[in-house]
Amino acid sequence: MSEGRFSPAAFSSQIRALEQDQSGVNEEKQGGEQDFVRLSEDIRSYLAMPRGVTEDERRQYNEKLNRAVIGYTEEREQILAVIAERLLRQRIHELPGYQHPYSSLAEALFAEVIGLSVLELVLLNREGLEEIQVVGTRIFEVRDGSSRPSAYSFESEREVERIQQNLVLYNNDRFSPRKRWAEVMLRDGTRVTMTGYGYTSQPTLTLRFYTVRKFHLDALCEPQYGTMSREIRDMVLAVLKARFNVVVIGPTNSGKTHFIKAMIGELPDEERIITIEGRHEMMLRRDFPSKNTVEYEADEEDHLHHATQAFKLALRQSPQRIIHAEIRDEDANIYVRACTRGHSGSMTTVHANALEDVPEAIADMCMLDGRGMNPERLTKRIAEYVTQIGIEMRFVAGKRRVVRLAELGWANGEVRVREWAVFNETSGAWEYPYIPSPKAAARITAAEGALRAGYGESPKDGAAAP
16 A cells, blocks of 8 residues: 655644644633632632621631631531532532542532641541641641651642631631731630741641540549649649649640649639630630639730730639739739739749749749839749749650649748659659648648648658758
């Protein structure tokens, strides 16, 4: 069979036809992707519109969006239904030229405007999951107090930024050149903190879940927690009944807030408790609905609603105990005054390396307001009246532990720490070096009628108590 002669003109014509066909396909594909982007923005704006007649209804709807974004099944199904209904009303079923791996266009849009990308794979295993930490494209999982690299990672930082934009948009917030961070707190205690370029070198996202619902000292003695021993529980109960002022120290995620809530759980419901926090984290009204509590959320950027103002109002609301989430520079003086003017039994946390450093650290904060105070007299006053009982917590041997429980005081011109209980990391058990001082013992006796058993033995080998 003879072959036809090669025709350059015919071959050129064929190439042009193929290029035109391919160009048409590419244009259709690009057009489909652009249509999807536009439709995504429409759906995102539609979801962000306020819904509800009252402020509470609108807040509940925003929270539903947030919960959908961070992986709660029921809320995700509800928001997917909202998207599907929106497409049905617009009579949009598919986008010509746009291919997606989902069973419907509604699911594809849900993945874009709500979905958490690879974080959804992390959320499939919620057992022991306390935090998800994202730095750039890297993901770290915090389970049972221990952080480890995740098996998953983002393909690009754009995916992280998309999730951030969804969260801030659904909270009527935004990233901008003047504000490159945002925080979201849900009613169930889940907290989301995010930062963007210009504030941190990479976009970050931290999801901290509310995972613990047992707030009793007995529960913390159980093997699954191992936070303290039964003897320490008895000590803490005596401290609460004697209305000592308590300070708790420890690094982030060491269990300070949980421990304070466990102590609050032991108090009579009729006791008037006022909490002052920068962000509602203790959630006493949620977990102790029958307690007589007032919860302040202070905003340090608003002079009408900062912590100092909250303290002034709190002192006029007949508090029996003041629970201050964390002593900071601005409100150190007023907390010290509250503890020394009749509001015994108050509790707080402070950043300090050891219990011995706590009174001086608080004194330094008090001195920042420029008042002419004698630092030694101030430190003595704090040690004797503000930080009467110190509790130090750390993550040790896979558990959040009370590593020291001590009585703080002042002697010979310095802070003295009398340890009632110490965790021995070598033996994995608690030791009880000293019994309470005569002054503390008398106070406990007056409050309880008699000392409880289990406060340890007197110092061995003739050791002198601090």
